[in-house]
Amino acid sequence: MSTATPVAPAAAESRTYAAYSRSLLARLLLNREAAVIAALVVVFVYALGNVQYFDGPLTIYNLLKEYAPILLMALPMTLIIVTGEIDLSVASTLGASAAITGVLVVDHDLSVPSAAVVAIVVGALLGALNGFFVAYVGLPSLAVTIGSLALYRGLAEGLIQDKRISGFPGALRTWPTERIGDTQYPNIIIPIIVLAVLFGLLLHFTSFGRSVFEIGLSDEAAHFSGVNVARTKLILFTLSGAVAALAGVYVALKSNSVATDTGAGFELKVIAGVLLGGVSIFGGRGALHGVIAGVLLIAVLNSALQLDGQGSEVIQIIIGLLLVGSVIASNFLPRIRALLPRRAVTPEVTSKTPVNGDHTRKVAQ
Amino acid sequence: MRINSKRFAAGAALALVATLGLAACGSDDDGGSDGGGGGGDKTTVTFLPKNLGNPYFETSDAGGKKAVEEFGGTFAEVGPDTAGPDAQVSYIDTAAAQGVNALIVSANDPTALCDSLNAARDAGTKVVTFDSDTDPECRDLFINQATAEGIAKVQVDMIAEQIGDAGEIAILSAAANATNQNAWIDLIEEDLAANHPNIKLVDTVYGDDDDQTSFDKTAALLADHPNLKGIVSPTTVGISAAARYLSTSASKGKVALTGLGTPDQMRDYVKDGTVTEFALWNPEELGYLSAYAGKALADGDITGAEGDTFEAGDLGEFTVGADSTVLLGDPFRFNAENIDEFHF
Numbered sequence: 001m002s003t004a005t006p007v008a009p010a011a012a013e014s015r016t017y018a019a020y021s022r023s024l025l026a027r028l029l030l031n032r033e034a035a036v037i038a039a040l041v042v043v044f045v046y047a048l049g050n051v052q053y054f055d056g057p058l059t060i061y062n063l064l065k066e067y068a069p070i071l072l073m074a075l076p077m078t079l080i081i082v083t084g085e086i087d088l089s090v091a092s093t094l095g096a097s098a099a100i101t102g103v104l105v106v107d108h109d110l111s112v113p114s115a116a117v118v119a120i121v122v123g124a125l126l127g128a129l130n131g132f133f134v135a136y137v138g139l140p141s142l143a144v145t146i147g148s149l150a151l152y153r154g155l156a157e158g159l160i161q162d163k164r165i166s167g168f169p170g171a172l173r174t175w176p177t178e179r180i181g182d183t184q185y186p187n188i189i190i191p192i193i194v195l196a197v198l199f200g201l202l203l204h205f206t207s208f209g210r211s212v213f214e215i216g217l218s219d220e221a222a223h224f225s226g227v228n229v230a231r232t233k234l235i236l237f238t239l240s241g242a243v244a245a246l247a248g249v250y251v252a253l254k255s256n257s258v259a260t261d262t263g264a265g266f267e268l269k270v271i272a273g274v275l276l277g278g279v280s281i282f283g284g285r286g287a288l289h290g291v292i293a294g295v296l297l298i299a300v301l302n303s304a305l306q307l308d309g310q311g312s313e314v315i316q317i318i319i320g321l322l323l324v325g326s327v328i329a330s331n332f333l334p335r336i337r338a339l340l341p342r343r344a345v346t347p348e349v350t351s352k353t354p355v356n357g358d359h360t361r362k363v364a365q
Numbered sequence: 366m367r368i369n370s371k372r373f374a375a376g377a378a379l380a381l382v383a384t385l386g387l388a389a390c391g392s393d394d395d396g397g398s399d400g401g402g403g404g405g406d407k408t409t410v411t412f413l414p415k416n417l418g419n420p421y422f423e424t425s426d427a428g429g430k431k432a433v434e435e436f437g438g439t440f441a442e443v444g445p446d447t448a449g450p451d452a453q454v455s456y457i458d459t460a461a462a463q464g465v466n467a468l469i470v471s472a473n474d475p476t477a478l479c480d481s482l483n484a485a486r487d488a489g490t491k492v493v494t495f496d497s498d499t500d501p502e503c504r505d506l507f508i509n510q511a512t513a514e515g516i517a518k519v520q521v522d523m524i525a526e527q528i529g530d531a532g533e534i535a536i537l538s539a540a541a542n543a544t545n546q547n548a549w550i551d552l553i554e555e556d557l558a559a560n561h562p563n564i565k566l567v568d569t570v571y572g573d574d575d576d577q578t579s580f581d582k583t584a585a586l587l588a589d590h591p592n593l594k595g596i597v598s599p600t601t602v603g604i605s606a607a608a609r610y611l612s613t614s615a616s617k618g619k620v621a622l623t624g625l626g627t628p629d630q631m632r633d634y635v636k637d638g639t640v641t642e643f644a645l646w647n648p649e650e651l652g653y654l655s656a657y658a659g660k661a662l663a664d665g666d667i668t669g670a671e672g673d674t675f676e677a678g679d680l681g682e683f684t685v686g687a688d689s690t691v692l693l694g695d696p697f698r699f700n701a702e703n704i705d706e707f708h709f
Contacts, residue, residue, distance in 0.1 A: 264449060302455075309441060309443075312446055
């Protein structure tokens with residue numbers, strides 16, 4: 001950090017906007033996303049060299065196969081958390097969708113693609129219901145989606161009762177988990193990459209994406225600058241439901257089995273990955289590549305620790321600490337830093353931050 | 366200021382994330398050898414119970430550990446915290462990647478684990494299921510704790526011994542549509558008709574595996590049948606609720622109670638004389654046998670084909686039956702003499 005210090009103030013003097021006050025390289029490399037990606041690379045390389053069997057032919061395949069639903073659901077979750085909302089119902093939507101797929105395919109002999117379409121449409125409707133209550137009724141998303149977490153799980157239980165559905169028909173069932181050629185990559189990463197690119201474009205390169213960030217910074221300001229806040233949120237929750245349903249179809253096919261607790265608890269893994277990936281829980285800040293790295297970081301850590309013979313308690317503690325640590329790093333260190341004596345501060349920047357509280361908020365973003 | 370803070374935050378996040386990650390991996394190196402070690406000549410055996418922290422599986426895994434220590438292998442126990450249908454998948458995947466010689470699994474779901482188990486078998490790991498089986502094509506061997514016939518017979522034998530082979534008995538079962546219990550009850554009725562003509566089964570009631578319902582049904586049974594001499598409860602919930610009722614009622618010591626129970630639930634009632642003897646398989650022996658079966662498979666002594674025989678330490682010789690299944694033996698009877706040796 002000391003090496004870049006002389007550059008920054010000079011740049012700040014010549015530019016008006018804070019976001020452009022650093023060189024392009026510094027902006028690309030000195031942010032949370034880059035930090036998470038670096039951590040992912042470091043942990044991965046370290047595990048390759050030091051954890052026995054991590055370099056084996058099954059590791060990456062298993063890791064992607066198990067974390068595919070988390071990666072999928074993290075994509076729309078990123079956009080939702082950037083608006084300052086949250087969707088806790090994704091894992092229940094996944095469970096409901098898996099149940100629908102199971103009932104349609106196994107009990108009613110529907111083909112897998114048609115059942116998947118039905119499940120995804122239902123998932124989108126479930127998401128839209130969340131979105132309606134959040135966006136148009138104005139209820140807090142935390143409360144709404146805690147409710148639908150229970151409601152949609154109940155829907156899954158109602159559909160399949162106490163029985164377990166298994167016995168999906170052959171070829172299409174194994175497609176998602178088959179390897180692409182002789183690589184370690186299962187087929188499911190193809191839709192994940194496509195969706196990741198689409199969501200990346202949507203969030204970072206469209207006016208819709210910019211409105212998502214604006215809503216996260218301030219609902220009202222976004223409204224007064226012409227953003228249709230309610231519609232944007234409705235679309236995001238609908239997308240979240242649809243993608244969670246897609247993940248549900250995948251989980252059903254992967255396990256060849258659907259039970260009432262399929263996917264239970266996934267929502268926390270998704271949110272952990274999103275937050276670790278540098279998205280601010282207060283909204284307004286985040287990037288999709290960071291989220292993907294965040295989810296993969298959890299996956300790689302989990303896999304490396306398991307291969308090393310660690311129990312689930314150690315793994316949970318480490319991932320929990322990592323998450324808490326990253327939240328602390330992004331929210332509190334800048335505030336503490338702001339309280340310390342300042343050095344090399346340009347007069348222009350200080351004059352733009354008259355109130356101390358306002359200043360810390362901007363920094364925290 | 367903004368610039369410095371942001372860079373500081375980024376740097377700090379990187380440092381934190383990296384140190385945590387590295388510390389995590391680094392510190393494991395010392396104690397991490399017990400997780401795998403497929404490359405060595407020791408047989409590596411990994412136990413994967415339905416979930417960790419379950420006394421039943423702690424007992425069975427302890428039996429497995431004892432066996433592994435006897436034959437000089439390397440023992441590991443891994444498992445999820447909760448018994449979700451595919452919660453075990455990542456542990457199977459990990460064992461496969463580690464190349465463990467034998468994976469001993471109690472399956473949470475008969476089909477959800479199949480792809481992973483078969484991937485592990487393709488990678489050279491021998492898969493033994495115990496307690497709860499998977500579909501037969503996903504494992505090399507299933508160690509069956511008891512057959513339905515064995516379970517039915519031990520309960521008939523116990524109640525016959527306790528009531529002097531004559532008199533009225535009743536059955537307190539789980540739910541009316543419980544598959545296992547109904548199969549056992551049919552066999553109990555057959556055995557009674559064939560071998561115990563003086564014992565009369567007067568009633569079968571259903572406590573739905575609910576403690577309070579079972580308690581109330583026990584009270585009703587005693588009221589309806591004043592000459593009742595014994596109750597058989599082929600469910601752990603039922604037998605403990607019935608024992609709780611009997612222990613405080615006037616019938617204590619007069620009406621015999623037996624069935625399937627766990628030592629922890631029944632200890633007090635055995636000690637206060639409400640219950641003389643009850644049965645269940647011995648999970649420690651189950652784990653012990655499973656570990657030896659895993660070793661026999663890994664060493665190539667057996668392939669899991671019907672008629673294969675292998676030695677299982679103190680338990681002696683076992684023969685593989687149909688569908689690659691090995692039967693542990695007759696259910697184990699718990700009574701005042703041995704109950705303190707068991708904690709599950």
